Amino acid sequence: MATLxxxxxxxxxxxxxxxxxxxxxxxxxxxxxxxKWNARTNLTAIREPxxxxxxxxxxxxxxxxxxxxxxxxxxxxxxxAGFPGVPIALLRPEVRVTLAESQNKKAAFLREVVRxxxxxxEVWAGRAEAMPTGRRFHTVALRAVDHMAVAVAAAEPRALRxxxxxxxxxxxxxxxxxxxxxxxxxxGSQSALLLMASRG
Numbered sequence: 001m002a003t004l005x006x007x008x009x010x011x012x013x014x015x016x017x018x019x020x021x022x023x024x025x026x027x028x029x030x031x032x033x034x035x036k037w038n039a040r041t042n043l044t045a046i047r048e049p050x051x052x053x054x055x056x057x058x059x060x061x062x063x064x065x066x067x068x069x070x071x072x073x074x075x076x077x078x079x080x081a082g083f084p085g086v087p088i089a090l091l092r093p094e095v096r097v098t099l100a101e102s103q104n105k106k107a108a109f110l111r112e113v114v115r116x117x118x119x120x121x122e123v124w125a126g127r128a129e130a131m132p133t134g135r136r137f138h139t140v141a142l143r144a145v146d147h148m149a150v151a152v153a154a155a156e157p158r159a160l161r162x163x164x165x166x167x168x169x170x171x172x173x174x175x176x177x178x179x180x181x182x183x184x185x186x187x188g189s190q191s192a193l194l195l196m197a198s199r200g
Contacts, residue, residue, distance in 0.1 A: 003032055003049045009057075012050060015187035016058035017065045017091075026090055026117055027057055033109075033116055034081060041105045043081040059166055059186055060084035063141065063194055064091040066184065067164070071095055075137040077128045077155050078145035080106055082113055084166060085141065089121045098137065100124040129154050136160050142167075149173040165195040 004012075006024035009031070013019050019027070031052060037043055046052050060083045067074075067088070072095060076085025079099040089097040099114075099121060101107045107125035114121050124131060140159040143166035145151040152173045155163055163178050168191040172183075178197035186192040 003035055004028065004053065008050075009053055012053040013058050013061065016062040019061070020091075023090055027053075027087075029116060030082075030086065030090075030113060031057075033113060037109050037112070038081075041109065043106060043109060054188060056081070056083045057087055058188070059192065060087035060143070061091055062186055063143075063164055063166055064088040066182075066194060066196065067092065067095070067139065071139050071162070073137040073139070074098070075100060075128065075140045075155075075158055077140055077142050077158070078102075078151055079110060080144070082110055084143050084164075085121065086110075086113055086117075086119070088141070089119050090117070096120070096122075098122045098124055100126070100128040100131070102127045127154075128158060131158070138162065139164055141165075159199065161199055163197050165197075166192070167195060168192050 006028055009024055009027055010019055046055055063084045074095050074097050076099045079085050079101045085097050085099045099110050101110055107123055110123045136158055138160050139162040140155040141164040142151050148171050156177045172195055175197045178199055181196045181198050184194045186194055
C-alpha cells in the first residue's frame with residue numbers, strides 16, 4: 001500500500017511543478033522503496049514522507065523543469081538516495097542520466113530503484129573522479145553533497161556545457177570554468193536556490 005496517495009503527492013508538489021499524472025505512481029513507488037530502505041540504511045535524515053516529497057522530490061523536479069531541451073546526458077554527482085538524478089530521469093526520460101555514488105549501500109539502493117522503476121539510468125558505484133577520462137556529460141548536477149567546493153571541482157571537468165547546483169545561498173561555491181546563467185529561489189525555502197552555470 002502506498003505511503004501517500006497519488007493525490008497527496010500531487011498536492012505537495014504543486015509549488016514546484018504540476019506533475020503529469022503518469023509520474024505520480026512512479027514517485028509513489030520510489031517513496032515506498034526509499035522509506036523501506038531508510039529504516040535500515042541511512043539514506044536520508046528526512047524521515048517524514050511529506051517532507052521527502054517536498055524537499056527531495058519537489059526540489060529535484062524543480063531542477064528538472066529548468067533544464068533546457070538541449071540536455072541529452074546528465075551526471076548526478078554524489079547522488080545519495082537519487083537526488084536530483086532519479087526525479088530528472090522520471091520527468092525527462094529522453095535524458096540519459098548517470099547516478100554516481102561511492103557508498104556501496106547507497107549505490108545498491110540506487111540499483112534497486114532503477115530496477116523497480118524500469119529506468120535505463122546507469123549507476124556508477126564509485127567516485128566520479130574514477131570514471132574514464134573521456135567520460136563527459138552535457139550537464140553535471142549536484143545537490144546537498146558534502147564539501148560542495150570539492151565536488152564542484154570534480155564536476156567541472158565532466159561537464160561539457162553546464163553545471164547545475166541545488167544548494168543554499170551561504171554555500172554557493174565559486175565556479176572557475178563556468179559563468180553563472182541563473183540563480184532561482186527554490187519554492188518553500190528561505191535560502192535554497194537552483195544555480196545554473198554554463199561553460200565559457
